[in-house]
Each structure stands twice: as structure tokens, then as C-alpha cells.
Amino acid sequence: MMPLLTTKGLGKSYGGLKAVDGVDFSLMPGEIRAIIGPNGAGKTTFVSLVCGRVHPSAGMIVFDGEDITSMPPHQRVRHGIAYTFQITSVFANLTAYDNVALPVQRTLQGGHGHKAVHAGVMEALARTGLAGREDVLAGHLSYGHQRLLEVAMGLALKPRLLILDEPTQGLSDGEIDGFITLVREIAGSATVLLIEHNMQVVMKLADRITVMNGGTILAEGTPEQISANADVQHAYLGTPADE
Amino acid sequence: MAFGPHLLLATLEGLVTSAVLALMALGLSLVFGVMRVVNVAHGEFFMLGAVLAWAVTATLGGNPAIGFLAALVISPLIVGAVALLAEQLVLKRLNYNPEATIVATIGLLYIIQQLALTFYGPDARPVAAPFNYRISLPWFGYSGYKLSIIGASAILLIATWFVLTRTRIGLVMRATQYDSETAQAFGIPVERVYAGVFALGAMLAAVAAVLIVPISQAHYLMGLDPLLLSFIVVIIGGLGSLRGTVVAALLIGVSDGVISVFFSPTLAKIIATLVVAMVLVFRPQGLFGTARR
Amino acid sequence: MRHDGFKPAALHVAVIALLFALNFMLPDYHHGLLARIMVLAVFAMGYNLLFGYVGLLSLGHAMFFSAGLYGSGLAIYHLGWSVPAAFGAGLVSGAALSLVIGLLALRTTGVAFMIVTMMFAQVFYLSILYFAQWTGGDQGLVLQQSQRLIEVGGVTLDLTEPVTRYMAALGLFSVVLVATLFIARSAFGRVLVAIRENEERTKMLGYDTFANKLAAVVASGVICAASGAAYALLFGYVGSTLASVQYSILPLLWVLLGGAATTLGPLVGTVFMYYVIDVTSGYTSAYMLVVGIALILLVLYFPKGVLGTIRDRWVRWLP
Numbered sequence: 001m002m003p004l005l006t007t008k009g010l011g012k013s014y015g016g017l018k019a020v021d022g023v024d025f026s027l028m029p030g031e032i033r034a035i036i037g038p039n040g041a042g043k044t045t046f047v048s049l050v051c052g053r054v055h056p057s058a059g060m061i062v063f064d065g066e067d068i069t070s071m072p073p074h075q076r077v078r079h080g081i082a083y084t085f086q087i088t089s090v091f092a093n094l095t096a097y098d099n100v101a102l103p104v105q106r107t108l109q110g111g112h113g114h115k116a117v118h119a120g121v122m123e124a125l126a127r128t129g130l131a132g133r134e135d136v137l138a139g140h141l142s143y144g145h146q147r148l149l150e151v152a153m154g155l156a157l158k159p160r161l162l163i164l165d166e167p168t169q170g171l172s173d174g175e176i177d178g179f180i181t182l183v184r185e186i187a188g189s190a191t192v193l194l195i196e197h198n199m200q201v202v203m204k205l206a207d208r209i210t211v212m213n214g215g216t217i218l219a220e221g222t223p224e225q226i227s228a229n230a231d232v233q234h235a236y237l238g239t240p241a242d243e
Numbered sequence: 244m245a246f247g248p249h250l251l252l253a254t255l256e257g258l259v260t261s262a263v264l265a266l267m268a269l270g271l272s273l274v275f276g277v278m279r280v281v282n283v284a285h286g287e288f289f290m291l292g293a294v295l296a297w298a299v300t301a302t303l304g305g306n307p308a309i310g311f312l313a314a315l316v317i318s319p320l321i322v323g324a325v326a327l328l329a330e331q332l333v334l335k336r337l338n339y340n341p342e343a344t345i346v347a348t349i350g351l352l353y354i355i356q357q358l359a360l361t362f363y364g365p366d367a368r369p370v371a372a373p374f375n376y377r378i379s380l381p382w383f384g385y386s387g388y389k390l391s392i393i394g395a396s397a398i399l400l401i402a403t404w405f406v407l408t409r410t411r412i413g414l415v416m417r418a419t420q421y422d423s424e425t426a427q428a429f430g431i432p433v434e435r436v437y438a439g440v441f442a443l444g445a446m447l448a449a450v451a452a453v454l455i456v457p458i459s460q461a462h463y464l465m466g467l468d469p470l471l472l473s474f475i476v477v478i479i480g481g482l483g484s485l486r487g488t489v490v491a492a493l494l495i496g497v498s499d500g501v502i503s504v505f506f507s508p509t510l511a512k513i514i515a516t517l518v519v520a521m522v523l524v525f526r527p528q529g530l531f532g533t534a535r536r
Numbered sequence: 537m538r539h540d541g542f543k544p545a546a547l548h549v550a551v552i553a554l555l556f557a558l559n560f561m562l563p564d565y566h567h568g569l570l571a572r573i574m575v576l577a578v579f580a581m582g583y584n585l586l587f588g589y590v591g592l593l594s595l596g597h598a599m600f601f602s603a604g605l606y607g608s609g610l611a612i613y614h615l616g617w618s619v620p621a622a623f624g625a626g627l628v629s630g631a632a633l634s635l636v637i638g639l640l641a642l643r644t645t646g647v648a649f650m651i652v653t654m655m656f657a658q659v660f661y662l663s664i665l666y667f668a669q670w671t672g673g674d675q676g677l678v679l680q681q682s683q684r685l686i687e688v689g690g691v692t693l694d695l696t697e698p699v700t701r702y703m704a705a706l707g708l709f710s711v712v713l714v715a716t717l718f719i720a721r722s723a724f725g726r727v728l729v730a731i732r733e734n735e736e737r738t739k740m741l742g743y744d745t746f747a748n749k750l751a752a753v754v755a756s757g758v759i760c761a762a763s764g765a766a767y768a769l770l771f772g773y774v775g776s777t778l779a780s781v782q783y784s785i786l787p788l789l790w791v792l793l794g795g796a797a798t799t800l801g802p803l804v805g806t807v808f809m810y811y812v813i814d815v816t817s818g819y820t821s822a823y824m825l826v827v828g829i830a831l832i833l834l835v836l837y838f839p840k841g842v843l844g845t846i847r848d849r850w851v852r853w854l855p
Contacts, residue, residue: 051740077742085740091733102730103741105723117723157742281647333832341647342593343835346792349785350835353828361822467781471658474651509666513659520655523648524640 002065004029004161004191005050010059011215012045019045021215022059027161032183032192034202037212043195044086046212047163050193051083052076064160080160084150084167086195092139096149099138100124103156120156127185128152129178144175151179155186162186163193168201180204203227248382249504257500258493259389259458262396263451265492267469268476269403270447272488275477277420277440279341280334283348285448286470287355288326292318292449293370293461294363300370307371311457314370319449325355326445330438339437352466359463367465372457392454399450404485416440471512472499475519541721544799544855548717551800552710559702571702573803573810574709575766576786580794580802581716582759583787588797589725590752591732595650595784596657599637600757602779603629604764606664606671609774612683614670619686619695623765630761631754633660638753642746654784661779676775684769701770708766709803712759717799719755720855728752729797760787789827792834795843799855804842 003026012020020042027033035043048054050061052073060069068076077083090099104120125131128148133141138149147167154162164183168176176198183192183205196202202209202223209226211218219229226232271285295318300310329351337343376387407413418426419436427433451469452461459465476495480487495515502511555574562570579601586592607629608622617625641652664671671677686693693700719725730738731745738745768774777783786809787802794805809830813823834841840848847854 053736053740072739072744074739074742074744077740083740085737089734089737091730091737093733094729098726098729101723102726102738102743105726106742153741281651333836336836342650343839345593345595345647345650346788346835347832350828350831353824353831355828357822357824357828360824471655474655478651507666509662513662513666516655516662517659520640520652520659523652523655524643527644527648 001028003027004031004064005193006062007050008060008062010046010049010061011057012042012049012054013057018215020049020056023212023215023217025210025217027191027193029160029191030187032187032194032205032207034194034196034206034209035212036196036199036202036209037218041212042215043212044165045215047083047165047193047195051081051163053083077157077159080158081163082154082157082159082161083163084154084165086165086169088143088146088150090138090141090146090149090153092137094138095135096125096130096138096141097121097134099149100134100152100156103153107156107158124152124156127155128182144171147171148175148179151182159190161191161193163195165195166197167194168196168198176201245382248380250501251380252383252385253501253504254497255385255389255500256504257497259392259455259496260500261493261496262393263455264469264472264476264496265400265489266396266451266454267448268473268480268488268492269400269485270444270451271473272477272480272484273416273440273447274444277416278334278339278437280339280344280441281341281348282441282444283345283470284329284351284355285348285444285473286466286468287352287359288322288445288466289448289452289469290359290461290463290466291325291355292322292452293456293459293465294359294463295321295449296453296456297368297370297461298363308373311370311373311453315450315453318453319446322449323442323446327438327442330441334441335434335437356463356466363461363463365463367460367462369460370456386458389458392458395454396451399447400485400489403447407485471516475515478519478523543853544717544721547854548713548799551803552706552713555706555709559699559706564698567698567702569810569814570807571698571705571770573806574705575763575770576810577790577803577806578709578712578766579760579763580787580790580806581712581799582756582763584791584796584798584802585716585719585728585759586752586756587788587791588801589720589728589732590749592749592752593650593788594641594653595781595788596637596653596655596660597756597760597787598779598781598783599657599660600630600634600760601764601767601783601787602660602664603633603757604761604766605768605774605778606764607761608765609677609679609768610670612679612768613677613774616683619684619769623762623769626761626765626768627758630757630764634754634757634761635750637757638750642749642753654781657779657781657784661776661781664776664779671776672774674776676773676777679768679772679774681772684772695770696772704770705766708762712762713799713803715759717855720797720799724748724751732797785827785831789831789834791841792839793830793841795841795845795847798841798843798847801841801843808842 005027007023007025010020010023011018023046037043045054049056052071056069060067062068063079063081068079100121101117104124105117108116108120125134128151130145130148130152133145138146141149151167168179171179180201186192194205206223208221209223210220211226211232219226219232267289271282274280274282296314299314299317303310303313333347334344337347372388374388377384378387378390407416415431415436418431419433423433472495476488476491479495480491499511499515558570583597586594604626608626611617611622611625637656641649641656644652665673681696684695686695695701695704727738727743727748731748735745790805790809791802793808794801794803813826816826817823838845843854
């Protein structure tokens with residue numbers, strides 16, 4: 001099977017500092033992949049390179065067989081790469097409905113009618129458990145609900161690859177359980193790339209784990225292999241998980 | 244007159260324009276550099292400086308030199324006070340938000356212009372030069388006063404440069420310009436620096452106006468053209484760069500002088516404005532500035 | 537916001553009906569003034585599309601207004617075109633100019649965008665003065681009554697006749713009002729608001745924000761040009777004052793006053809400002825003072841304008 005996403009020698013340096021350094025990475029369709037690593041390991045920079053928010057200084061990115069290295073971010077979204085932000089950035093002054101309507105109306109082929117948009121919005125809100133809150137301004141939602149709204153917006157893009165950047169940060173335990181169920185469900189129709197600090201979430205969700213450190217890939221494998229890996233123990237698991 | 248002397252005359256006139264322009268643009272540049280405020284009313288501070296110079300000399304009468312020197316002191320002080328008032332009453336309350344302050348300074352522009360029209364009137368009035376000495380060149384005589392403007396401007400620019408780079412006040416201003424939050428954390432009274440810089444910017448415009456008014460007359464609409472030219476100078480020179488401002492003022496002033504002698508002044512303005520707009524579009528850091536962080 | 541569109545639609549129909557009824561009720565002076573206000577409110581609506589919805593503050597919209605003004609005025613004055621053709625020429629001029637300006641100015645953001653638009657408008661204004669041979673310079677051009685007639689199937693409409701002029705202004709106003717209501721509630725309008733709120737996020741939802749902003753600049757430019765073209769045809773005067781920097785500031789003032797990003801705000805702001813100036817001019821000629829103080833008070837205490845404040849406090853459904 002052909003990988004959905006491949007990077008070759010991908011790098012990004014700011015001045016002299018190499019945030020991401022020569023990363024070779026590949027992701028198979030249907031996988032749930034977690035990227036873990038200490039703060040400053042280059043995880044967010046790496047996914048930002050994939051979704052196009054940051055321009056690489058070296059290397060190439062191939063998505064579904066196509067070189068997307070120099071493609072602007074909005075076109076990558078159209079090719080099926082969706083990114084949910086680490087820092088919640090829903091449109092605070094718009095209603096939850098309008099927040100989700102934006103991605104819904106873009107993915108609708110042909111029918112831009114109010115009805116089609118309405119149906120799509122309600123579906124995405126229902127899937128993320130936000131039904132009934134459509135008229136609330138996003139900025140007035142609780143933090144956990146804002147994170148869910150962020151995921152609803154990602155979902156509504158009908159992505160083939162959904163990148164979630166620290167989605168459970170700041171959520172309560174109950175919310176995290178609901179979130180794990182949601183991601184499993186999403187994985188039925190999309191490949192999921194997840195940056196996560198909460199090791200419980202990672203162990204429950206991920207098919208495979210990639211460990212980054214100092215801008216490079218330190219190890220990669222199944223959750224069992226990673227927990228047994230001495231290098232990883234040393235570099236990462238030895239430090240508190242919520243650092 | 245032959246071409247050579249004609250060109251010399253045009254260059255001299257251009258240098259006078261440059262001298263005044265550099266002072267005025269420096270005020271605009273300081274205010275934008277330190278406060279991030281685009282002061283659209285800067286031209287009106289210039290106009291106010293000229294009108295007040297007329298008012299001071301007309302009130303004092305007597306020896307033009309004494310009247311002029313008095314105007315050179317009093318007019319910038321009053322203009323500085325007006326600017327300080329506007330800063331405290333309006334800009335400070337807008338938290339120096341860049342877009343809101345532009346709208347507010349447009350409002351200020353209209354208010355000052357209207358007050359000048361109401362109390363000073365629609366006429367253009369001259370102010371006597373402090374001295375009338377003509378320097379005889381082989382081809383034409385040239386006003387000694389005009390040359391003294393260039394000298395005065397140079398002295399003021401050097402003084403400003405000295406204050407900015409060699410004194411504690413300058414250090415405080417540069418620190419605020421670089422990062423106002425950190426400056427605040429280090430105990431720099433950022434609000435007082437802002438108030439001071441805004442007043443200083445306006446005073447530089449007023450000084451420029453007092454210097455030019457003996458050769459150009461005071462009029463309530465005289466602020467708009469210098470405002471646009473200062474914008475041009477600040478943009479070309481790169482924001483917050485004193486050296487860039489002076490170089491750009493020389494470039495714009497002399498080329499404006501030369502072009503105006505040989506071509507239509509309207510065409511010169513069209514070309515200059517268009518060129519500058521293009522610089523902003525394609526090279527926003529200015530021709531001499533370096534890219535910002 | 538979900539749109540159960542009845543109340544807003546009813547409100548807009550009521551406003552148009554009221555303006556229609558006023559045609560038969562107003563004394564001559566106010567009748568003429570309101571016709572002018574409606575044409576200028578179209579200018580404000582065009583400005584509002586860009587400033588209110590997309591959040592792009594232009595200081596150069598006088599050039600789009602006067603592109604319509606001169607586009608249609610010169611076509612009649614020099615080429616002897618008919619009124620409809622001249623109106624079309626005005627729209628095309630506005631579209632072409634706004635496309636070029638948009639492509640250039642949208643490379644900048646924030647304060648630089650404001651200054652760049654102001655400079656392009658200044659170039660446009662100075663060009664009108666420079667080409668005085670054709671434009672009449674600061675004297676301007678006056679279009680004769682004979683040039684401002686529309687022949688429709690044997691009937692001649694005379695745009696210098698007050699009722700015809702009022703109805704023409706109302707017609708244009710209504711079309712643009714309905715169009716802005718439609719845009720504001722369309723998928724396109726939602727994207728424009730999203731760009732205003734957070735452009736980076738909008739990109740990450742798959743939108744080409746540059747293309748959307750460019751479309752908004754052109755739509756805004758065409759609406760402003762329609763206002764300018766109507767001004768030339770209805771009031772018969774084409775002059776450089778209407779291209780000066782003051783006419784870039786006025787629509788900003790009207791929109792701020794009435795309420796940015798509200799469909800009826802531009803009308804409210806224009807009516808209000810005209811009558812404030814009209815009333816105060818009875819006591820003082822210092823109208824610039826009124827404009828200046830209004831601008832400062834608005835940004836200080838009332839940044840959302842009349843309708844924006846009403847929407848926030850009481851009437852959430854107001855479009």
C-alpha cells in the first residue's frame with residue numbers, strides 16, 4: 001500500500017536554530033499516528049510544515065503521491081489535509097453555527113443552498129456533541145467545548161488527513177473519554193495525525209507512535225515497542241508526561 | 244539664464260525644501276517609530292506652527308529679527324502643548340490602536356484646520372525674514388536667509404541625532420521603540436515617553452514651519468502637501484531610521500525642486516506619489532531600511 | 537448565525553417603502569437632499585462592504601467613486617454616449633480600477649494598506665487635475681439637461697426632473713441595499729467576516745483569502761463607482777473635489793456613525809451626518825469642525841456606531 005503522507009529530509013531552521021532537521025516520515029492510510037516528544041522537540045513545527053503554515057528550508061512533502069512542498073496552505077486543505085490549532089482559534093465573535101458553516105460550505109460540491117449547509121453544520125455539531133449550542137458565540141463556549149468546536153471544524157472539511165495538535169490539553173477527564181471515542185470514530189473515514197502530551201490518550205488511541213527530540217525522529221513503533229525503548233525512556237518518558 | 248546656473252538655482256531651492264522636509268518627516272518618523280501611530284494631523288501641526296509664527300510677529304511688531312526669534316521659540320511650544328493635549332485626551336484613551344488613531348488624527352486634522360480658518364481666515368499672510376542679505380553669485384543673487392534655513396535644519400538634525408544616540412532620553416526612547424512592554428517592565432514610564440515623543444514630533448513640524456514661513460507665507464491649507472511629502476520621505480527612508488529620513492528628504496526635496504523647475508509640479512507629484520506607493524507595496528521596509536523582525 | 541430571514545427582509549422592504557412614500561410627502565428642499573443622500577449612501581454601502589465586513593480600512597475610496605463619476609461623465613461629455621451606456625462605462629471604470637488597486641494594495645496589510653490606498657487615490661486626484669484639458673481640472677464639467685435624458689420605448693425620462701431623479705436614486709439605492717443584504721448572508725459574506733476575524737484561520741479552512749479579498753475590493757469598487765456614475769448623471773456635475781481626500785474620509789465617517797457591518801448603517805450614517813451638517817450650518821459654517829469632532833467621539837466612545845450598538849444591546853437579528 002502506498003503511504004498517504006511522506007516527507008523526505010524535511011527541515012526548518014530559524015536563523016541558526018534547526019527546529020526540524022532532516023525528517024523522513026511516512027504515514028499509511030487509515031492509521032492513527034501519535035507524535036510525542038518533549039517541549040521544543042519540533043512537533044508543532046513539523047505538522048505546520050505538513051499543513052503549509054510554515055515553509056520548509058529543506059526537503060520535500062508528498063501527499064497521496066503528489067509533491068505538495070510548495071503548495072499554499074489553502075490548497076492543501078482542499079487536497080484533504082485539515083489542521084486543528086494547538087491554541088484554540090475558533091472565530092470567537094461568530095456563533096458556533098457560523099464557525100462550522102465555513103468549512104461545510106467550502107466542501108459542499110455544487111449545492112451552496114442554505115439547506116445543504118444547514119444539514120452539514122448540524123451533522124458536524126451533533127457528531128462532536130455540540131448539538132443545541134449552535135447559536136452561542138464561540139467565544140462564550142466553555143474551553144472544552146471550544147476544543148470540540150475546533151474538531152468539528154476540522155471534521156466538516158471531510159479531510160483525508162486530520163492533524164490534531166494537542167487536542168486534549170485543558171480538557172477534563174470526562175471530556176477526554178468522550179474525545180477518545182470521537183477520534184476512533186473519525187479514524188473510520190480519515191487518517192489521524194495527533195500531537196499529544198497525555199500518554200494515556202496516546203496509548204489508548206495510537207496504532208503507531210513517532211517520538212521526536214531535538215528536531216529529529218528518535219524512534220518509531222507500536223505503543224508496546226515505544227514503551228520498551230530505552231532511548232525513549234531516557235529522552236522523554238523519564239520526564240513528567242504533562243510537562 | 245543658461246542651463247547650468249538654472250540647475251544650480253533649482254538645486255538650491257531643492258535643498259531648502261529638503262532641509263524643512265527632513266525636520267518635519269523626522270517628527271512623523273519618531274512618532275510612528277516609537278508609538279506606532281500614523282499621525283495624519285502632522286501637516287496641521289506644521290500649519291499651526293506657521294500661523295502662530297505670523298500671530299507672534301504681528302503681535303510683537305518692531306524688529307523682524309526679534310519677532311522671528313520669539314516665534315521660533317513660542318510657536319513650537321504652543322504647538323507642542325496642543326499635541327500633548329490631543330495625546331492625553333484622545334490617543335492615550337485609544338490605547339494607541341493603530342487604526343483607531345488614524346481615524347482620530349484625521350478628526351484632529353479637520354478640527355485644527357477649521358479653527359485656523361475661523362480664527363485666522365482664508366488669506367495667506369507673510370512673515371518678515373529676520374534678515375535680508377543677498378549673496379551675490381556670478382549668475383544670480385541668492386537669499387542668505389534661505390541658506391541659513393539649510394544651516395539651521397542641519398544643526399537641529401545633528402542635535403536630534405545626538406539626543407537620540409548619546410543621551411539617556413534617547414536610550415529610553417529607543418528602548419520603548421524596540422519593545423514597549425519590556426521597557427515598561429524595566430520601569431520606563433512608557434506613557435510619559437509617548438506623550439513626550441508626540442509633543443516633540445509636533446514641535447519639529449512647527450520649527451520647520453517657522454523656518455519656512457518667511458519665504459512661503461502662512462495659510463490654513465498649507466499642511467496637506469508637506470504631510471504627503473513627509474509620508475513619502477518616511478516611507479522611502481525606512482521607518483525610524485534618522486539617516487534614512489535625511490537621505491530621503493534630500494532625494495525628494497532636491498528632485499522635487501529640480502523636476503518642478505523643468506516639468507509641471509502636478510506631474511512631479513503624481514510620479515513621486517506613485518513611486519512611493521509602489522515602494523510600500525513591493526518593498527515595505529523602505530529603500531534604506533532593513534526588514535523588521 | 538442561522539437565518540430565518542423573514543424579519544430582516546421585512547425591515548428592508550419597509551425601509552424602501554418608507555423612502556418611496558417620502559417622495560410624495562417631503563417639501564422640495566428635503567426631497568432634493570434625500571435624493572443626494574441616497575446616492576451617497578450607496579457610496580457608503582460600497583465602502584462598508586470592504587471596511588465593515590472584511591475589516592479592510594481604505595483611505596482611498598474617493599478614487600472608486602470618481603472612477604464612476606468621470607467614467608460616465610466623460611463618456612457623455614466627450615463621446616456623447618447615452619445615459620445607460622455612460623452608466624455602464626462608469627461601472628466598468630470602477631471595476632477595472634479596483635481590480636488593479638486590489639492586486640497591488642492587498643499585498644500590504646493594516647496601516648500600510650491605509651496609506652497605500654490613500655496614495656493611489658491621491659495619484660488619481662492629481663491626474664484629474666493634470667489632464668484638465670479633458671476633465672475640466674478643478675473647475676469640473678457640467679452635463680447639460682439634453683445629455684441626461686433616457687429614451688425608453690418612446691417615453692423620455694428626464695433625470696433633471698426632481699421626481700424622476702428621486703426615483704432613479706431610490707432604484708439604485710434599493711438594488712444595492714438588497715445586493716449587500718444578499719452578500720452579507722451568503723457563503724461569500726460569511727468568508728469575508730471570517731477573514732476579518734482571523735485571516736490565518738480562514739486560510740486553514742481551505743479558503744484562498746487573497747482571492748476573496750480581491751473579490752470584495754472589486755465588489756466594493758463597483759458599488760462605489762455606481763454611486764459616482766449616478767451622481768454625475770443625476771446631478772450633472774463632475775468635479776475634482778469629489779475625488780479629493782475628503783471624499784475618502786466621508787464614507788468612513790458615515791459607516792462608522794451608522795454602524796460598520798450592518799446593511800442599513802451606511803444609510804443611517806449618511807442621513808444623520810447630512811442633517812447634522814445641515815442643521816449646524818444654520819449656526820456656523822464650521823462644518824469641518826463637526827466632522828472632526830464626530831470622528832473623534834465615534835472612535836472614542838461609539839466604535840460600533842448607531843446600528844452596531846443597537847444590534848449588540850437589543851436586536852440580535854439585525855443584519
